[in-house]
Amino acid sequence: MKGNRDTAQGPDDPVIVVESLTAGFGETTILENVNLKVLRGEILCIVGGSGCGKSTLLKQMIGLIRPDNGRVLVGGDDIAAVDDERLNRIRRGIGVLFQSDALFGSMTLGENVALPLSGFKGISAETVQLIVRMKLGMVNLVGYENHYPAELSGGMRKRGGLARAMVLDPQILFFDEPSAGLDPINSAELETLIRGINAGLGTTMVIVSHQVDLVLRVAHRILMLDRGAKGIVAAGSPEELRNTATDPRVRNFLFRGEAAVGGR
Amino acid sequence: MTDTTSKPGYELTERDEGSALVLYLQGRITLGDADLLLARMNDAVAAGNPASVRIDLSGVSYMDGAGVLTLLRLEDSIRKKGVSFTLVRVPEEIRRVMGLIDREGLTRSPLRAEGGPVGIVEGLGSASVRISEDFAAMMAFLGDLVAAVIHLLRHPREVRWEDVFFYVRRVGAEGLPIVGLISILIGLIIAFMSSLQLKQFGASIYVASLVAVAIVRELGPIMTAILVAGRSASAFAAEIGTMRVNDEVDALVTMGFDPIRFLVVPKLIATVIVLPLLTLYADLFGILGGMIVGVAGLDLTAYTYLQESQRSISVFFLNASLVKAAVFACIIAWIGCQRGFQVRGGVEEVGAATTSAVVTATLLIVVVDSAFAVVLNYL
Numbered sequence: 001m002k003g004n005r006d007t008a009q010g011p012d013d014p015v016i017v018v019e020s021l022t023a024g025f026g027e028t029t030i031l032e033n034v035n036l037k038v039l040r041g042e043i044l045c046i047v048g049g050s051g052c053g054k055s056t057l058l059k060q061m062i063g064l065i066r067p068d069n070g071r072v073l074v075g076g077d078d079i080a081a082v083d084d085e086r087l088n089r090i091r092r093g094i095g096v097l098f099q100s101d102a103l104f105g106s107m108t109l110g111e112n113v114a115l116p117l118s119g120f121k122g123i124s125a126e127t128v129q130l131i132v133r134m135k136l137g138m139v140n141l142v143g144y145e146n147h148y149p150a151e152l153s154g155g156m157r158k159r160g161g162l163a164r165a166m167v168l169d170p171q172i173l174f175f176d177e178p179s180a181g182l183d184p185i186n187s188a189e190l191e192t193l194i195r196g197i198n199a200g201l202g203t204t205m206v207i208v209s210h211q212v213d214l215v216l217r218v219a220h221r222i223l224m225l226d227r228g229a230k231g232i233v234a235a236g237s238p239e240e241l242r243n244t245a246t247d248p249r250v251r252n253f254l255f256r257g258e259a260a261v262g263g264r
Numbered sequence: 265m266t267d268t269t270s271k272p273g274y275e276l277t278e279r280d281e282g283s284a285l286v287l288y289l290q291g292r293i294t295l296g297d298a299d300l301l302l303a304r305m306n307d308a309v310a311a312g313n314p315a316s317v318r319i320d321l322s323g324v325s326y327m328d329g330a331g332v333l334t335l336l337r338l339e340d341s342i343r344k345k346g347v348s349f350t351l352v353r354v355p356e357e358i359r360r361v362m363g364l365i366d367r368e369g370l371t372r373s374p375l376r377a378e379g380g381p382v383g384i385v386e387g388l389g390s391a392s393v394r395i396s397e398d399f400a401a402m403m404a405f406l407g408d409l410v411a412a413v414i415h416l417l418r419h420p421r422e423v424r425w426e427d428v429f430f431y432v433r434r435v436g437a438e439g440l441p442i443v444g445l446i447s448i449l450i451g452l453i454i455a456f457m458s459s460l461q462l463k464q465f466g467a468s469i470y471v472a473s474l475v476a477v478a479i480v481r482e483l484g485p486i487m488t489a490i491l492v493a494g495r496s497a498s499a500f501a502a503e504i505g506t507m508r509v510n511d512e513v514d515a516l517v518t519m520g521f522d523p524i525r526f527l528v529v530p531k532l533i534a535t536v537i538v539l540p541l542l543t544l545y546a547d548l549f550g551i552l553g554g555m556i557v558g559v560a561g562l563d564l565t566a567y568t569y570l571q572e573s574q575r576s577i578s579v580f581f582l583n584a585s586l587v588k589a590a591v592f593a594c595i596i597a598w599i600g601c602q603r604g605f606q607v608r609g610g611v612e613e614v615g616a617a618t619t620s621a622v623v624t625a626t627l628l629i630v631v632v633d634s635a636f637a638v639v640l641n642y643l
């Protein structure tokens with residue numbers, strides 16, 4: 001494929017590989033021997049009940065915390081072993097939308113979105129301004145660059161956080177509970193954006209959420225974590241899981257109220 | 265910092281086809297190329313003065329958002345000259361990116377002009393301290409802080425100076441009233457208490473030197489430092505603690521910023537600039553307080569009082585007190601910020617962090633001051 005891609009890798013190469021990852025806090029183990037791959041261009045949703053370690057897994061994948069055991073490979077590099085320069089380069093290829101939007105309250109929305117650009121020399125102020133407007137346009141926030149986060153609604157702040165996460169054209173976007181605290185309308189708007197950006201820019205997406213309806217609507221592939229199992233208990237596309245999953249934990253969580261497999 | 269001015273990963277070839285100019289783009293075009301590429305293409309068009317411009321993108325292997333934006337900007341500037349503009353052989357991926365861009369939104373003016381209200385951080389609560397773990401964490405943080413300072417000494421342009429000025433105002437200017445008031449009162453009290461004794465021996469004139477020495481050597485630096493610790497160490501802890509709760513610190517890290525360079529060093533620089541100045545200001549007001557007692561209660565003239573004060577202050581001790589103030593400033597910024605970074609859980613921890621910042625900073629200031637007293641005694 002000759003495409004708008006950053007590397008010469010094929011479309012089926014995984015962008016992230018998690019190998020026998022074990023993680024926890026102090027004495028407690030949260031995740032045990034977790035293996036997974038994130039494929040180029042897909043929307044991968046990691047679901048599970050509250051406290052099962054979804055955010056922990058996400059933070060491992062972006063190198064914010066180190067695994068107790070196992071490895072996280074991003075683009076082939078072990079994220080816990082690379083030097084600072086390489087780590088920064090990897091991070092520039094990653095955008096993260098945190099659960100609380102993580103916009104800086106002392107800066108305007110425009111300054112927030114421009115922040116990642118300040119790490120680059122030799123970019124004119126006009127270019128920065130236009131890039132900010134372009135990204136704000138992509139998340140339907142044209143005109144709001146001089147507003148402070150406190151003056152925006154929850155949904156707008158989330159989209160602002162998304163604009164900031166996207167400003168360096170990351171290859172991979174991470175979302176932690178994207179629809180948390182949003183009403184159905186704002187949530188639906190964010191969903192549309194997620195799908196549009198994935199389709200338009202080809203950005204690989206990893207979404208961590210306990211909101212089943214959102215996940216079933218946007219996911220190409222679902223991984224379900226379970227607190228008791230300390231790891232993945234189901235994997236597959238929404239359709240595959242709906243048609244084949246028999247594990248009661250999975251059925252109860254994802255398809256509560258629907259008939260069991262074969263029972264329709 | 266990333267230097268994007270070095271060798272571009274793309275190639276630009278021009279070809280004249282009669283009245284048409286064809287620009288052939290090849291390779292990778294990214295953020296760092298945007299400005300230069302735009303200028304080059306504009307120059308090429310200006311030099312050729314064609315009736316139409318065609319941009320051929322078939323050789324482009326990758327183009328990021330900033331690159332696509334460059335094409336749109338070029339189109340605007342060329343169309344404005346009345347020259348026709350076409351993009352040809354546009355790869356599918358680039359076409360899709362263009363589809364996501366709201367072109368009209370690029371030039372629409374913001375809903376609100378620049379400048380507006382700023383939110384304020386708050387938090388109060390109870391303190392808890394675990395000594396040994398705590399000490400290790402404080403030292404580890406100090407190590408990181410020193411490393412960040414060394415890095416920024418080598419790269420002073422990376423310092424966020426606008427933040428430094430912001431905190432100079434916060435710590436300094438806004439601290440002036442309380443520091444002045446307390447200093448004047450302390451001067452009054454010392455002068456009054458000592459005058460009761462010294463008057464009996466007819467040695468009233470020594471009130472001036474007693475006040476001056478006490479204020480300049482000890483009370484000025486330490487009172488100012490404790491007041492600033494109360495105002496600013498707590499504010500630093502609350503600010504950074506709240507940022508941790510809101511994932512803002514994690515967001516900084518993922519965007520490739522070092523949170524210590526970004527958040528702590530400006531506060532450190534500001535405090536180190538401001539505290540010695542505030543100390544001088546406190547000295548002045550302390551002596552003024554003593555003078556009020558001297559002139560009103562002891563029948564000294566202002567002139568003799570000031571002359572006596574001046575005689576008793578040595579330049580050495582004045583300098584030593586400023587050095588002390590700078591050290592106290594480091595303690596305040598270090599502890600205030602470290603307590604903020606210690607916040608792990610929710611908002612309620614922010615309150616504990618602010619209290620702990622003030623208590624720990626004050627304690628350390630007093631301990632270090634005692635050490636200074638001993639050392640200076642032997643110098």
Ligand SMILES: Nc1ncnc2c1ncn2[C@@H]1O[C@H](COP(=O)(O)OP(=O)(O)O)[C@@H](O)[C@H]1O
Nearest residue numbers: 025030048049050051052053054055056057608
């Ligand atoms: N910084 C931390 N220190 C100690 N325990 C933590 C920390 N962060 C999360 N935990 C614990 O780890 C478990 C998983 O947390 P998390 O990954 O946030 O779950 P999820 O995002 O799936 O709701 C929870 O039991 C939580 O209490």
Ligand SMILES: [Mg+2]
Nearest residue numbers: 054055056177
């Ligand atoms: Mg979570």
